[in-house]
Amino acid sequence: xxxxxxxxxxxFSSVGGDLSVIDGCNLPFQMKRLYWISNTPEGVxxxxxxxxxxxxxxxxxxxxxxxxxxxxxxxxxxxLQNDNTISILEPGFWRELxxxxxxxxxxxxxxxxxxxxxxIRNWDEFLIYRKLKLT
Amino acid sequence: xxxxxxxxxxxFSSVGGDLSVIDGCNLPFQMKRLYWISNTPEGVxxxxxxxxxxxxxxxxxxxxxxxxxxxxxxxxxxxLQNDNTISILEPGFWRELxxxxxxxxxxxxxxxxxxxxxxIRNWDEFLIYRKLKLT
Numbered sequence: 001x002x003x004x005x006x007x008x009x010x011x012f013s014s015v016g017g018d019l020s021v022i023d024g025c026n027l028p029f030q031m032k033r034l035y036w037i038s039n040t041p042e043g044v045x046x047x048x049x050x051x052x053x054x055x056x057x058x059x060x061x062x063x064x065x066x067x068x069x070x071x072x073x074x075x076x077x078x079x080l081q082n083d084n085t086i087s088i089l090e091p092g093f094w095r096e097l098x099x100x101x102x103x104x105x106x107x108x109x110x111x112x113x114x115x116x117x118x119x120i121r122n123w124d125e126f127l128i129y130r131k132l133k134l135t
Numbered sequence: 136x137x138x139x140x141x142x143x144x145x146x147f148s149s150v151g152g153d154l155s156v157i158d159g160c161n162l163p164f165q166m167k168r169l170y171w172i173s174n175t176p177e178g179v180x181x182x183x184x185x186x187x188x189x190x191x192x193x194x195x196x197x198x199x200x201x202x203x204x205x206x207x208x209x210x211x212x213x214x215l216q217n218d219n220t221i222s223i224l225e226p227g228f229w230r231e232l233x234x235x236x237x238x239x240x241x242x243x244x245x246x247x248x249x250x251x252x253x254x255i256r257n258w259d260e261f262l263i264y265r266k267l268k269l270t
Contacts, residue, residue, distance in 0.1 A: 016176070019171075023168040035155060040152035113160070
């Protein structure tokens with residue numbers, strides 16, 4: 001079992017440049033919100049939360065970033081790069097993003113509009129949500 | 136009247152970097168498909184088509200690009216830059232994208248999945264579609 005599901009996306013490269021496409025065929029949810037993270041200084045950690053209902057995909061347009069996904073018991077670290085894939089993260093997982101390269105552009109699509117109630121921003125609350133013992 | 140409607144999007148800049156967000160609040164259609172254009176060599180012209188039903192937004196993540204929109208009678212040229220806006224293009228307009236800067240990353244969202252039948256790829260057909268005299 002892996003905490004992130006990688007799906008290939010289409011990339012059309014020609015003398016006219018590169019065109020990368022995400023569509024309904026390779027996306028297991030309807031995109032309601034889209035955001036991108038850029039100009040992240042060295043040493044910054046982003047994420048540090050989990051979602052209750054929201055699905056997300058992550059894809060790197062430029063550079064690379066490291067993402068650690070945890071279910072509260074174990075975690076897995078992935079290096080996200082510009083490799084014509086999107087990485088699907090289901091709800092219920094804690095994520096931490098770190099080691100953004102200076103040129104990193106990370107594009108994220110979400111299945112829901114913003115709702116603060118969907119966030120778990122505290123590690124102990126996350127363990128309780130996961131019905132795990134506090135560590 | 137303008138051929139492109141500019142809408143502001145949210146950008147959150149902090150010591151942790153920049154986060155730009157497109158969500159249902161500022162998008163007049165549901166995104167079904169998403170693509171980005173990059174590494175476009177000098178002199179390349181993209182677009183050169185119109186859509187029958189599909190709505191799109193354009194937003195520049197890096198660099199800049201010029202877009203010319205025509206209704207068959209008159210046209211308007213816009214410079215798209217990374218300025219925290221998305222530009223909405225309704226169906227029924229011919230578009231040509233040119234003068235991509237070397238670093239340009241253009242993100243495009245579409246209201247429909249890919250369908251070749253939705254494309255008008257010939258200028259004369261476009262004029263007929265617009266019920267205009269051939270020029």
